[in-house]
Amino acid sequence: MDNKRKIIITALGILAIGGIIIILLLPSKSKLSNIDFYVFDSNDNYHYEVNEKLEFMINDTAAVKGRKLLWQMGNSDAISDKSNMKYSYGSPGKYLVTLKIDNSYTINKYIKVISGTERAAIDSVPHIYGVSEGYQGEELVFAAEGYGMNSWQWEFGESGTVDAYDQQVVYTYENPGEYTIKLQTNTTQYPVKHHITILPRFEKAEEIITVDSLVLAQDDIRKHLQAIADTRVSQHPVYYEHYNYIRNKYFCIPADRVAVVVNGEKYNDFTGYCQGLHFLESNTKRRVRIDEVLIDKLHCVSTIQITQSYTEK
Structure with a gap:
């Protein structure tokens, strides 16, 4: 009985080892999942x-x-x-x-x-490019983009009538509040709408307290570009969250028409730059650091100058 028992135990041990080897050789579904x-x-x-x-x-x-x-x-x-x-x-x-x-x-x-x-048919529908928030008395830029347009009628919701007739316009709200911008073109049966919030100016001791909005915007863009550089390739939704934030808040023209100058010499468009920043620039050995961002205009950016460097991991 002892010999039979030893043979059985040995056989079971061999089967167990063989099973482990087979499992190790099989593709790992946990990784593939x-x-x-x-x-x-x-x-x-x-x-x-x-x-x-x-x-x-x-x-x-x-x-x-x-x-x-x-x-x-x-x-x-x-x-x-x-x-x-x-x-x-x-x-x-x-x-x-x-x-x-x-x-x-x-x-x-x-x-x-x-x-x-x-x-x-999709692109024939015009779009309004402009900010969703501004200040009383601030010059705000809005642009219409779309195919086949040759006439534009802008209503900014404050005067109760048509305010402008150009493709790109500048408008200043006199009073704070919530407004609906309406754009009628020759390609639309009904107006395209865009909501905007106008905040009041802050006055203290008969002096207007001004904030360097340009500096704040530049630092805001820098933080979101850094987030794009730090986001893993697999985090595709996170990439688009930061990309769309910058595009929607600061651009009034398509992102591929916004010029990007890197370290004073490398030219690209904003879309191409962000894709390169996310997929190509950063890797397992080094990381891009966005040191400084400069923009030409506050709410209708057309050129971004970026100073960036690399840090070793």
Whole structure:
């Protein structure tokens, strides 16, 4: 009995060791469960368009290193062994993009690819670019963006009538309060609206207390750019939170028309700069530090000068 018992114990031990080895050799699903992929449009207009180069990016390339990757694009095309790749669709439609890892883990994502006609219909709707908050007596800049416009009628809600007829206008509110800006163009059946809050000036001892709003705005932009630089690639929503904050609060023109000068010599547009700051500049060995930001105007920024440096981790 003792010999049989020893044989049984030895056999069970061998089976246990073999099982552990097999488990170790199997792909780790716990690691793969954190894998996701994102799709970026090259012109940054938040539309996936026919013949546009779309970038497909895995959030953690280190986790899939050495693994077998297969992209199925939803139209019978397949691409192998690329963690990041670019692809263009030749026809509009809704596509199910599938990423297979080691033939054992699958990630699916639907994307909608639109035609040029669909995009034109979307982009034909005018947009009002301007601040949502200002001060009594402050010169505020507003601009209309959209295709096919040749006439503009602005109502700023204070005079009760049409106040301006240009594509880009400057308006000063005489009284604090809540206002609805209305823009009527030749391309719209109904006015486009934009809400704004006008705050009162602060007066003390018959003197207006002024705050260097430009300095405050520059430091505010610097903090949000630093947050973009510090955000991990996988934190895509956090990146857009800070990017959209700067764009919506300080720009009255599209972000790709705002010029960025880095350390006095490197020129880029704001969108391209932020993408590079988030995906390319910072890495595991060094981190970008935004030292100073200078802007040309307070509420309708067209040029940003950035001084930045690198710190070793």
